[in-house]
Amino acid sequence: MPESWVNLAEPIGSDLHVELSGPGSRRAVLIRALRDAVREGRLAPGTRLPPYRSLAADLGLARNTVADAYAELVAEGWLTARQGSGTRVAAGTSAAGAPPRRARRPAPARPAAPAHNLRQGTPDAASFPRTAWLAAARRALGAAPNEAFGPGDPRGRTELRQALADYLARARGVRTDPERIVVCSGFAHGLRLLFGGARGAGGGVLRGPFAVESYGLGFHREILEDSGVRTVPLGLDEQGARVEELAGGLRVRGVLLTPAHQFPTGGPLRAARRAAVVDWARTGGGVVLEDDYDGEFRYDREPVGALQGLDPERVVYLGSVSKSLSPAVRLGWMVLPEHLVDGVLAAKGEREAWASVLDQLTLADFIASGQYDRHIRRMRQRYRSRRDRIVTALAEHAPHIAATGIAAGLHAVLRLPPGTEASAVKAASWQGIALDGLAAFRHPRATMPAGDGLVVGYSTPAEHAYGAAVEALLRALPPADDLSVDGSSVDGSSVDGLSVEGK
Template sequence: MTTSWTAFGGDLHLDLTGRRAAGSGLRAALEDALREAVQDGRLAPGTRLPSSRALGEDLGIARNTVVEAYGQLTAEGWLTSRQGSGTTVAERAAPRRTAAAPSGPTGHPAARYDLMPGRPDVSLFPRGPWLAAARRALAVAPHEAFGYGSPRGRIELRQALTDYLARVRGVRTDPEHLVICAGFTQGLGLLCGALRERGARSLAVEAYGLPPLHAGARAAGLTTLPLPLDGSGARTDLLDGRPGAVLLTPAHQYPTGVPLTAERRAAAVGWARQHDGYVIEDDYDGEFRYDRQPLGAMQALDPERVVYAGTAAKSLAPGLRLAWLALPDALVEPVARLKQVADTMSPVLDQLTLAELITSGTYDRHVRRCRLHYRRRRDALVAALAERAPRVRVTGIAAGLHAVLRLPPTAPPEAELVQRAAAAGLAVSSLGWNRSDAALDPVAPPGLVIGYATPTDHAFPGALDALCELLRDC
């Protein structure tokens, strides 16, 4: 019977051809190849090597040649060999590489306390329920689910989201109008590409927002046109015929924390109808309102003019890379086509698991648990500042995972405060970093955007102490 290399255990790529051509004998060539693989770190300490029989079969050489090469390298200290345990790379053989210093958010040196905004407490991720949901989903998933499927996403998740979003956020959609994407960043890129195909050349954005999202829109070929903000949210009454769409955070403006009023919502939808434009509703943390029931999604005002964008990044974890778009008829096909070009489809198992988590009611219970956790965090932040830094104002509604701290005019410049925070072991973000156009808010008082979700429970009191100490003299 012909023996195939596919019949044996762990694969190991070794190229002996060049070494033999250079005049090395077969055993010497094998020793050199193995020694080099260990030296350059390709074979890490503790790596178990194939048996002499398996490696000999793979390389087409005699087993005894492999045995002799292993023996020589063991004698030199590169490998270790024990009866019944096989041959492994010796612990002391590979050079230790110096690890690069870890970096904190947005490239800052690693801080003792991470108070950067937009980040959930990933320790709350429901590992046990997620694993149980994955098992249930795998047990009933059809075989075809693991092949190439629709770029729109698995029907199980699109159906679950249709029901969930209608119940919780008032979204009017159906599975055929939903597209699952790898995070909102990808979703926005797909939307911008589809809008550009339709002739759009610009995207209106809120004067304060997340710079990477605006940069992504520009990378897709759209210029960004900042809209001023006030206590009622974005000035949608100032929209004109230039942009093809407007990107808004109506439930909880990022980062200022104000909701978009009903009049401003109606103005945005009216503009979209009049100018054949679209509103992109980024509902990034709509589940987390603490003082009252959150406002329903703006999308319900006109599903043919408002794109609803939701994500699991805040409610579960950013690492899942799961988000969704509820699209008008005219955008479903172009967005799905661009999604297929981008990455064919989103990972199936995570989609099936999230669908099971939602339909079983586990997702609702998890969100309620997180809501209570984050509300307590915010309450603690507000109380600590009121007592120990009373001249600092916490602005915005009680919602989300961050708060804006408005500082008195006599406070140091934002950049200096951020540097002082870093020296004190705090990673914080300045309000100005989120500003799209300084000319729209030239005399804005200094401010910080503080994320209160990330520190662990045992670290959060220390983070509050360090923050209050930083701001006490402001």
């Protein structure tokens, strides 16, 4: 490779001689050249290096190559990176040679306190309906019978179970009555009650093995595994989970699905497959667990009804307020087939030990008064606007990258060219962004990868900070001419047929 001169960004304003020569990949050659510049004193401690995009342009390298080189030198201790301060030569380095001594396990490149939280799963905390919630609490406490302040019923308060039965039937097409609803503290608690808790304590009413979607939340799989339940991954495509694999020799007793909005890839389970998985459960005596984690939030059409409505005796419906209201309100629910109710109640115990009775009474009033519907409609508009802003920004500034899946939920998946996911996550950390790549959600035994992508949660940032978060995200994305970490061209077509639906 030829020698190159780099003009450092302000406030340095001087030239840097970087000799790109010798064996190895472009990334390795650049790392070696920058190390030599520090060793030889041409880059003194505290010297600010140019942004990786500027250095890439000056040297004719791929941006991800430079970002990876910077990250490696930060991990080794030659450089430091702080939000707002840029990348600098670490204090303590000298012409004598080595960087300052540090722990063998390098610190992660991601800043400890990111400026922009774009991780999935958390609603806009500032939008919690404080005034309406307080009014509901006052009404609920004023109307509560004296016995409500005694030991709690493990089923949950009858007021909440009645309100949930009415709401879920109307809004999600769930077929049930209050006697088949058991209140819990959230989805994870519901799983532990069904499968017997940590390491199979209590036995559980369900047994494994269980099929799960090949991409999903790892801690849900861990709950099953800790309960002694082996999980088997199901493939995904544009039709949703490949439920036909259940009849193809998997030998599982049940399946856990996110049919309204597959997490995290974003597609729905299509009608034919919804019918097929219910038929499989009926024929073989299996059970379907339906995680309806954000079923109310669909933006391009009316939400699809719950899978449970097809067969209430074969489908366990689980929901919570962690996405619709706040994870701080520790309330969820299970709508159970009749034959599972007694077993779940036995697992829960004689008294309510998890879900606050006062919060149950408040949520019951909040739903019955119509405030919950009004809050959902308000948040649906807000989250749709935020998703649309990402889609519009991509179309204008990064048209080679698309937000895939249906227009729904609190997150979007940005499809990336193959081979660029790890570098894009790393580049995001340099921009002060906390987010995850698709690979973070892949089942360890999944055989068919869903391709490269970023899982971008658009619900968490405050409204006034959202524009800056989107701009930082755009800076972290690989450009159209940077299709791999080493600069080589790749095919940027979509993987597994997962494509854009809606806006």
